[in-house]
Each structure stands twice: as C-alpha cells, then as structure tokens.
Amino acid sequence: KRRLEKRGQTSAxxxxxxDIAHSPIKAKSVLATLKNIYSGKIIAIFEPNTGNRQPESFADYDNQFNDATEVIIPRLxxxxxPGSIEGEELKNIIAKTYSNVKYFDIDEDLINYLKTNTTNNDVIVFMGSHSFRGMIDEVLKK
Structure with missing residues (x-):
C-alpha cells in the first residue's frame, strides 16, 4: 500500500x-511514472520526511519536480x-529550480483548489510519509 496507490477519482x-515518496528523489520517480501514463496535468502535493527538511538536503530538491505540472506544499x-524548515521555506527551495510551486497553510483551501483546478484525465498525487490529515478523502468526496 501507498506505492502509487490509486485512491479514486474526483467528481471532475x-x-x-x-504514494509514500517522502524524498525529492523518490518524488521524481513517481512523477516520471505518472507522466508516462497520463497526458493531463499532474499536480503533486509533497510533504518530505524529517531528514529531507534539514539544510544538508536542500540541494537534493534541484530539478526533481520537472515532470509535475504544479507542485503544492501543504502545511507540514x-x-x-532542530533546524527543520516549514512549508513556505520548502516552497522557496523548490522554486529555485521549478517555477510552478505553491504553499497552502490551510487544508480546506488546498482541497478547494484541487477540486476547482483539475478535470478529467488530470492527476493529483499526494506524496509523503504522513497521512495528509484526511485531505485525500476530502478531495474524493463528491
């Protein structure tokens, strides 16, 4: 479970x-796979594990999200x-080599954004070692 686990489709x-991809390198692999399968947009919601929030891992983020149409960082x-970064900081690190990245501090705003900005054959992929506070189930609600 949680390796490219298809959870369903949105009403759109x-x-x-x-997917449990909790590092930039694992995220890159997931995004490449999805790009080979789908022709629509790929929106990646990414939350790294603790080790990938440390300053020594920041260079690992360079050019890892190029197969996504958009990257969204939720409230982490x-x-x-000590020294772990927060969501806004992570957005800025990714933005050094990938321009279409957003940060959402409020889960409900993120859910509404996903519901209103995706259509048939698009992909929403939640990547990280955490449960995303029930957001996946909320996105799937009709």
Missing part, C-alpha cells in the same frame, strides 16, 4: 494517487528536529 474525473506536520 481527476485521478487521485497516494510538526517535527521536533
């Missing part, structure tokens, strides 16, 4: 996937590791 027909799950 977008395919929704969940709080971690106790």
């Amino acid at each position: 027909g977008a395919n929704v996937y969940d 799950t709080k971690v106790k590791t």
Whole structure:
C-alpha cells in the first residue's frame, strides 16, 4: 500500500494517487511514472520526511519536480528536529529550480483548489510519509 496507490477519482474525473515518496528523489520517480501514463496535468502535493527538511538536503530538491505540472506544499506536520524548515521555506527551495510551486497553510483551501483546478484525465498525487490529515478523502468526496 501507498506505492502509487490509486485512491479514486474526483467528481471532475481527476485521478487521485497516494504514494509514500517522502524524498525529492523518490518524488521524481513517481512523477516520471505518472507522466508516462497520463497526458493531463499532474499536480503533486509533497510533504518530505524529517531528514529531507534539514539544510544538508536542500540541494537534493534541484530539478526533481520537472515532470509535475504544479507542485503544492501543504502545511507540514510538526517535527521536533532542530533546524527543520516549514512549508513556505520548502516552497522557496523548490522554486529555485521549478517555477510552478505553491504553499497552502490551510487544508480546506488546498482541497478547494484541487477540486476547482483539475478535470478529467488530470492527476493529483499526494506524496509523503504522513497521512495528509484526511485531505485525500476530502478531495474524493463528491
């Protein structure tokens, strides 16, 4: 489970996937696979694990999201590791080599954005080691 697990389709027909890709390198692999399967937009919601929020991992983000149409960083799950970045900072790191990246601090705003900005044959992929606070189920609600 959680390796390119298809969770369903939105009411607009977008395919929704969940994957445990919690590092930029794993995210790149997932996005490449989806790009080979689908011709529509690929919107990636990405939350890295604790180790990939540390300064020594920032260079790993360069050019890893090029197969996505758009990358969205949600409000990140709080971690106790000193030096860990927050969502807005992560957005800025990714934006150094990928221009179409957004940050949403409010889950409901992110859900509404996904529902109104996707259509048939688009893909929404949630990537990370956390559960996304029920957002996947909310996106799938009719």
